[in-house]
Amino acid sequence: MLEHVRQTDPDVYALIKAEHHRQADGLELIASENFVSEAVLETVGTVLTNKYAEGYPGKRYYGGCRYYDDIERLGIARAKKLFGAEHANLQPHSGASANFAVYTAVMKPGETVLAMRLDHGGHLTHGSPVNFSGRMYNVVAYGVRESDQRIDYDEVERLAHQHKPRMIVAGASAYPRTLDFPRFASIAKAVGAVLFVDMAHIAGLVAAGEHPSPVPHADYVTTTTHKTLRGPRGGMILCRESLAKTLDSRVFPGAQGGPLMHVVAAKAVCLQEALTPAFAEYQRQIVKNARALAQGLLAQGVKLTTGGTDNHLMLIDLRGTGVTGNVLEDALGEADITVNKNMVPYDPEKPATTSGVRVGTPAVTTRGMGEAEMSAIADLIARVLRAPTDAASLAAVRADVRALAARFPLYARLVAALG
Ligand code: DSN
Secondary structure, rough: OHHHHHHHHHHHHHHHHHHHHHHHHEEOOOOOOOOOHHHHHHOOHHHHHHHOOOOOEEEEEEOOOOHHHHHHHHHHHHHHHOOOOOEEEEEEOOOHHHHHHHHHOOOOOOOOOEEEEEEHHHHHHHOOOOOOHHHHOOOEOOOOOOOOEEHHHHHHHHHHHHHHHOOOEEOOOOOOOOOOOOHHHHHHHHHHHEEEEHHHHHHHHHHOOOOOOOOOOOOOOEEEOOOOOOOOOOEEEEEOHHHHHHHHHHOOOOOOOOOOHHHHHHHHHHHHHOOOHHHHHHHHHHHHHHHHHHHHHHOOOOEEEOOOOOOEEEEOOOOOOOHHHHHHHHHHHOOEEEEEEEEOOOOOOOOOOOOOEEEOHHHHHOOOOOOHHHHHHHHHHHHHHHOOOOOOHHHHHHHHHHHHHHHOOOOHHHHHHOO
């Protein structure tokens, strides 16, 4: 295992080995991360990395692409079947490049887009002023209500009628509740806007029927493949057949050159996995685990935005505790629990500080943990929150984290081979 890297580059080898242990020994609660199968891992590390395959199956700009054509066709067919979509493009290198392709397929620079504020749970590429989406387009932002931290669909409707956007964007990175795609679609239809749903966080739940699908309602749907979908890092776009030609041209040659075909192949492998009953059961467990973790945290007196969760994540609201998001992220990190600080809606703190921490269950569920372990994890988080600067207490939590993680081995064969 990795014997060549070990010999030729001991520095990188040592870091890879250390990261293997970090993932296996701790608890991964970042809501947008997961652990891919060994089949996906193997596929990413194949000779498929060697080849240029600019273009699409049957229409490449390089020779020698016959196997790549078949791989990409397989992946596309699986994506269409899994999500009931008319067309799929598996080439985007990331969620951001997938979204870039959709923006450029629909809008001219300067046109108006209505999208969810990043600091209310949206995404960077949904109009943040520091992102291409905020720099190239006129962004009108909607958010959540202060009273219950839920999307105010009446506000979305009002803003849509007032600003007549060319496109409405739905989808979130830190919103713990079910999204109402039919409502977004009826608002978009009423003002003649294109509806674009970024389902990156919930794609696995959608595939398994654990969250309503945006596909029947939206003109374009994008996702990353590495979150709940549990594939390699990358992006994907679904759309109606009538929009496919322009969309494909905005991915290549519009935004990208050669696709990462080792990653496209790994996407095909992950999509095949996602079509199995075992994957649907996994997604059901993610949701059950999120509910159990939320209940455990609430029972410990920890406040959550919206008071709980419908999906795979929750947002701890630290306002009034005297602890900020960055402090809790660091303290949990000391205890080998990995999370990310996150703005809560109407946060008085800056993005580098925040009053929130986002917590998700996809990765620990992949390890085989269930509701009993979620309740234990809630206790561990609460212990850290009570004494975030107490080194002895953090060390005691870390010992308990290690013991819990050891009961649910991760990549055991690989970790053993690395030594
Ligand atoms: N960066 C991603 C996340 O962590 O949610 C959003 O796409």
